[in-house]
Amino acid sequence: MIAKTPTPPYYAVIFTSIRTNIDDGYAITADAMVALAQQQQPGFLGAESARNDIGITVSYWSDLDSIKQWKSNTDHLLAQRLGREKWYKSFKTRIAKVERDYEF
Known part of the structure; x- marks a missing residue:
């Protein structure tokens, strides 16, 4: 689904990854992180994700401080650690x- 975003300006965090073959809890954790951000993180506007050989997730934020707060969220820190240890090659x-967006 394409995220609904406000009129610019806003911020995008673009996370590009190459996965390992380990799937142990990955999808559940990824879905939980989006749900947590939607429910509890001020400034979160939405996210879009796609995966083939290379995965990409783009999350949208109202401001840089909201991104910084999300990066230090305790549950998100755990997911980041698991990503480095189990799920991502890089x-x-x-x-x-x-600054601008278009849609069709």
Whole structure:
């Protein structure tokens, strides 16, 4: 599903990853992180995700402080640790300011 976002500006966190073959709890944890952000993290606007050989998740945020707070959320820190230990061969995170958007 395409995330509903407000009129720019807002921020995008772009998380690109290559997975290991270990799936032990990955999907459950990924879904739980989006649900947690939706329910408890001020400034969270939505997320979009796709996976083939390379996975990409883009989450949208109202401001940089909200992103910083989410990065230090206790449950999210645990998911990050599990990602490094079990689920990802490699990943990269980019943060960008969205100045314009278009839709069809």
